[in-house]
Amino acid sequence: MKEIHITIYPPFWTTWWFITLIALLLMTALAYGINSYNKRKYRKKLMELESEHKLQMERERISRDLHDSIGAYANAVLYSTELLEKENVPGERSVLMSDLKFASKDIITSLRETIWALKKDNYTAEDCLLRIKNFVQSLSRYYTKIQFSVTGDAPPVMNLHYTKALNLVRIVQEAVTNSLKHAEPKHISITSIEWEGKWELVVADDGKGFDHEGAQETEQGNGLSNMKQRAIDSELGFTLSSETGNGTRVCIIV
Numbered sequence: 553m554k555e556i557h558i559t560i561y562p563p564f565w566t567t568w569w570f571i572t573l574i575a576l577l578l579m580t581a582l583a584y585g586i587n588s589y590n591k592r593k594y595r596k597k598l599m600e601l602e603s604e605h606k607l608q609m610e611r612e613r614i615s616r617d618l619h620d621s622i623g624a625y626a627n628a629v630l631y632s633t634e635l636l637e638k639e640n641v642p643g644e645r646s647v648l649m650s651d652l653k654f655a656s657k658d659i660i661t662s663l664r665e666t667i668w669a670l671k672k673d674n675y676t677a678e679d680c681l682l683r684i685k686n687f688v689q690s691l692s693r694y695y696t697k698i699q700f701s702v703t704g705d706a707p708p709v710m711n712l713h714y715t716k717a718l719n720l721v722r723i724v725q726e727a728v729t730n731s732l733k734h735a736e737p738k739h740i741s742i743t744s745i746e747w748e749g750k751w752e753l754v755v756a757d758d759g760k761g762f763d764h765e766g767a768q769e770t771e772q773g774n775g776l777s778n779m780k781q782r783a784i785d786s787e788l789g790f791t792l793s794s795e796t797g798n799g800t801r802v803c804i805i806v
Contacts, residue, residue, distance in 0.1 A: 633652065636649070636652070654729075654732075654733060661687070661725065666718070668683065668718075672714060673713070673714055674711045674712060674713055674714060674717075675711070675712050675714060675717040676706070676708075676710065676711055676712070677706035677707045677708075677710040677711075677712065677751055677806070678705075678706045678708065679717070680706065680712065680717050680720055680721055681702075681705075681706040681744055683721050684702065684721060684724050684725075684742060684753075685702050687721075687724075687725055687728070688700045688702055688728070688740075688742065691728070691732070695732065697738075698732070698737060698738060698739065698740060699738065699739045699740070700739075700740050700741075700742075701739070701740075701741045701742070702741075702742045702743075702744070703741070703742070703743050703744065704743050704744030704745055704746075705744060705746070706744055706746070706751065707746045707749075707751050710751055710806070712806065715785075715786060716786040716787075716788070716806070719782040719783070719785060719786040719788065720753070720786065720788060720804060720806060722782060723779045723782050723783060723788070723790070723802070723804055724742065724753060724755055724802075724804065726778060726779050726782075727755040727779065727800075727802040728740060728742070728755060730800075731755075731757040731759055731800060734759075734762070735757050735759025735760055735761065735762075735799070735800060736759050736760055737757035737758050737759035737799070738758055738759075739757065739758050740755070740756070740757045741754075741755070741756050741757075742754070742755050743756070750805055750806065751805070751806040752803065752804070752805050752806075753803070753804045753805075753806075754801065754802070754803050754804075755801070755802040755803075755804075756799065756800070756801045756802075757799050757800055758799045759799055759800065760796065760797060760799075761794045761795050761796050761797055761798050761799050761800055762794050762796060762800070763794075763795075763796055776792060779792070779802070783804065788804055788805065788806060789803070789804065789805030789806075790802075790803070790804055790805075791803045
């Protein structure tokens with residue numbers, strides 16, 4: 553008798569090793585899917601928290617800015633008003649009235665600039681220079697004995713975040729206002745210079761100047777600390793030079 557032995561192998565998809573491999577792949581895919589979902593959910597939550605944090609920071613910045621600027625001027629108005637009520641000397645009353653006018657104008661200017669800055673996310677350098685020109689033009693109506701000049705052009709393609717634009721404009725305004733209040737100048741100039749992709753604004757006057765080194769040591773000096781802090785907050789280059797009798801020069805670099 554003859555015998556024939558026939559061995560029939562099952563298809564590979566029914567073998568234990570294939571089934572095990574498929575099970576492992578399915579488990580891996582499931583784990584990857586769950587992990588990816590959790591990551592997306594975590595990133596979304598993180599972005600929401602970051603947005604809320606940025607919004608809160610921006611609210612605090614605006615609140616601080618309004619408090620530091622308008623609040624300070626409002627206190628000055630209140631203080632000068634109280635002194636004015638008690639003062640009987642005509643000359644002193646005139647000085648106090650002048651201080652009140654300055655503080656009132658500063659409040660209006662500060663509020664206008666804050667509202668202007670919040671209208672858009674970004675501003676061009678030309679927008680900022682135009683804002684500075686409008687500010688100087690309004691001053692020339694009141695200070696007819698002082699010669700104001702704004703020369704030079706802004707970089708045509710430079711864009712600034714609104715916080716940087718606001719701080720830049722306010723530093724220039726602070727420099728001009730300090731000159732009017734303290735320097736008794738005959739001429740105040742603002743020069744716009746573009747060089748090597750940077751933008752430089754120079755505010756100079758021919759007033760009586762002040763002891764810059766002494767002002768730094770005593771933490772005084774015509775709002776110097778405020779201008780420096782604005783420059784630091786917006787990563788602007790800032791230098792100030794002044795000597796008694798030789799005027800003052802403020803330089804901002806963007």
